[in-house]
Amino acid sequence: MRTDQYQHHDYYLVDDLLTTEQKLIRETVRAWVKKELSPIIEDYAQRAEFPKHIVKGLGEIGAFGPNIPAEYGGGGLDEITYGIIMQELERCDSGIRSTASVQGSLVMYPIYKYGSEEQRKKYLPKLAKGEWFGCFGLTEPNHGSNPGGMETTIKEEGDYYILNGAKTWISNAPYADIAVVWAKNEAGKIKGLVVERGMEGFTTPTIHGKWSLRASTTGELVFNNVKVPKENILPNVEGLKGPLGCLSSARYGIAWGAIGAALDCYDTALRYAKERVQFGKPIAQFQLQQKKLAEMITEITKAQLLVWRLGTLKNEGKATPTQISMAKRNSCEIALNIARESRQILGGMGIVGEYPIMRHLMNLETVITYEGTHDIHLLITGHDVTGLNAFH
Numbered sequence: 001m002r003t004d005q006y007q008h009h010d011y012y013l014v015d016d017l018l019t020t021e022q023k024l025i026r027e028t029v030r031a032w033v034k035k036e037l038s039p040i041i042e043d044y045a046q047r048a049e050f051p052k053h054i055v056k057g058l059g060e061i062g063a064f065g066p067n068i069p070a071e072y073g074g075g076g077l078d079e080i081t082y083g084i085i086m087q088e089l090e091r092c093d094s095g096i097r098s099t100a101s102v103q104g105s106l107v108m109y110p111i112y113k114y115g116s117e118e119q120r121k122k123y124l125p126k127l128a129k130g131e132w133f134g135c136f137g138l139t140e141p142n143h144g145s146n147p148g149g150m151e152t153t154i155k156e157e158g159d160y161y162i163l164n165g166a167k168t169w170i171s172n173a174p175y176a177d178i179a180v181v182w183a184k185n186e187a188g189k190i191k192g193l194v195v196e197r198g199m200e201g202f203t204t205p206t207i208h209g210k211w212s213l214r215a216s217t218t219g220e221l222v223f224n225n226v227k228v229p230k231e232n233i234l235p236n237v238e239g240l241k242g243p244l245g246c247l248s249s250a251r252y253g254i255a256w257g258a259i260g261a262a263l264d265c266y267d268t269a270l271r272y273a274k275e276r277v278q279f280g281k282p283i284a285q286f287q288l289q290q291k292k293l294a295e296m297i298t299e300i301t302k303a304q305l306l307v308w309r310l311g312t313l314k315n316e317g318k319a320t321p322t323q324i325s326m327a328k329r330n331s332c333e334i335a336l337n338i339a340r341e342s343r344q345i346l347g348g349m350g351i352v353g354e355y356p357i358m359r360h361l362m363n364l365e366t367v368i369t370y371e372g373t374h375d376i377h378l379l380i381t382g383h384d385v386t387g388l389n390a391f392h
C-alpha cells in the first residue's frame with residue numbers, strides 16, 4: 001500500500017486567484033482522496049477492477065454535479081470549483097475523475113439542461129448522492145470521431161420508442177443504473193433518451209483487456225428492440241449540439257483534471273530525483289534531470305493559468321467550445337509528456353506500481369483519446385482560426 005506524500009505545487013501563486021471557499025473545497029477533496037483512494041487505487045488498477053464502493057463517497061464529497069443547482073441535489077458551485085474537484089480526483093487517477101465526469105457532465109448535465117422538470121426531479125438528486133450511477137452513450141463501433149453518422153435509431157410506437165443499435169467504449173456502462181443515449185429518430189434527427197437498467201433487450205457487456213484506465217469500468221450498450229417510455233426522451237434538445245454540449249462540460253473538466261495527473265507525476269519525480277543518488281550526487285543535481293523538472297513545472301504553470309482563465313470565462317458564460325477544445329488538448333499533451341519524462345527520471349522504478357507514474361502514463365493515453373481525440377481538437381482549433389472546415 002502506497003503512502004500518498006503529494007505536496008502542492010503552485011509556482012505562479014495561482015492560489016491567490018482562488019476564493020477561500022474554492023481552496024477549502026480543494027483541501028476537503030484532497031484529504032478524502034489521500035484517505036480513501038490513494039491507499040487502494042494501485043491494487044484496483046492492477047486487478048483491472050472498478051472500486052464500486054467509492055461511488056457513494058464521491059457523492060458525499062460533492063463530486064457529482066458540483067455545478068448543478070442545489071435544488072436538484074447538485075453543489076450549486078461555480079465552474080472553477082468544478083475544475084478543482086476534477087483536478088484533485090485525477091491527481092489520484094484519471095479513471096476516478098472519469099467516473100465523476102461522466103456522472104456530472106454527461107449524465108446529470110443533459111438531464112438538467114435538456115430534460116423536463118419531472119425528469120430532473122426523478123433522476124438528479126439520486127445521481128448527485130451516488131445512489132444511482134449513470135453512463136453516456138454516444139460512440140458507436142462505426143462512429144467515434146464522427147458521431148453525427150450514428151446508426152442507433154428510435155421509432156415511435158404508441159406510448160414508447162423502440163430503440164435499436166449499439167454503443168461502445170462506454171465508461172461506467174457495466175455498473176450503470178441508467179444510460180443517457182443518443183439515437184436518430186425517423187426524421188434522422190438526433191435525440192437523447194434515458195434508458196434504465198432492466199428494460200427488456202438492454203444489455204451492457206464489459207470490455208476486457210484494457211491497459212489504460214484500468215480502475216474504471218468500460219463497456220458496450222446493446223439495444224435490441226428496447227421499449228423506452230416516451231416520458232424518457234429529453235424534450236428540450238435535438239441534433240448533434242445536444243451531445244456535443246455535454247462534451248463541452250466534460251472536456252472542460254478534463255482540461256483541469258489532466259493537470260492533476262501531471263502534478264502527481266512531477267511531484268513524484270521531483271522527490272525521487274532529490275533522494276536518488278548516482279555518481280555520488282542526487283540525480284536532481286545533474287543538468288539533464290533539472291532540465292526535465294524545470295520544463296515540467298513550466299508547462300504545468302502555463303496550463304494552470306490557462307484553465308483558471310477558462311474557468312473565469314465559463315463563470316461569465318463566455319467560454320466557447322473551441323476555447324475548451326484548446327485547453328483539453330493542451331492539458332492532455334503536457335500531462336502525457338510530463339508522465340513520460342517523470343517515468344524516465346525514476347529509471348527502472350518508473351515502471352512499478354510502487355509509484356503512480358506508469359499508471360498515470362497509461363491512463364493518459366485514454367484521456368488524450370476520449371472526449372475527442374488530440375487530432376480532432378487540433379482540427380477544431382484549425383477550423384476556428386482559418387474559418388475552413390477540415391471535416392466536411
Ligand code: TGC
Binds near residue numbers: 138322
Ligand atoms: P458540427 O456541424 O461541427 O456541429 C453540429 C452542431 O453541434 C454544435 N457544436 C457544439 N455545441 C456545443 N458544444 C460543442 N463542443 C459543439 N461542437 C459543435 C454546432 O454548433 C452544430 O450546431 P447546429 O445548431 O448548427 O446544429 O458537427 P460535425 O458533425 O461536423 O462534427 C464535428 C466534430 C468533429 C467537432 C464533433 O463531432 C466532435 O467533437 N467529434 C469528437 C467526438 C467525441 O468527442 N466523442 C466523445 C464521446 S463521449 C466520451 O468520450 C466520454 S469519455 C468520458 C469519460 O470517461 O470521462
Ligand code: FAD
Binds near residue numbers: 102369370371372379
Ligand atoms: P476513430 O474516430 O476511429 O479515430 C481513429 C484515429 O483517426 C484517431 O487518431 C483520430 O484522431 C483519427 N481521425 C479521425 N477522424 C479524423 C479526421 N477527420 N482527420 C484526421 N484524423 C482523424 N464514448 C462515449 O460515448 N461514452 C463514453 O463514456 C466513452 N468512454 C470511453 C472510455 C474509454 C476508456 C475509451 C478508450 C473511449 C471512450 N469513449 C466513450 C469513446 C471515445 O470518445 C472515442 O474512442 C473517441 O472519440 C475516438 O473514436 P474512435 O476510438 O472510434 O477513433
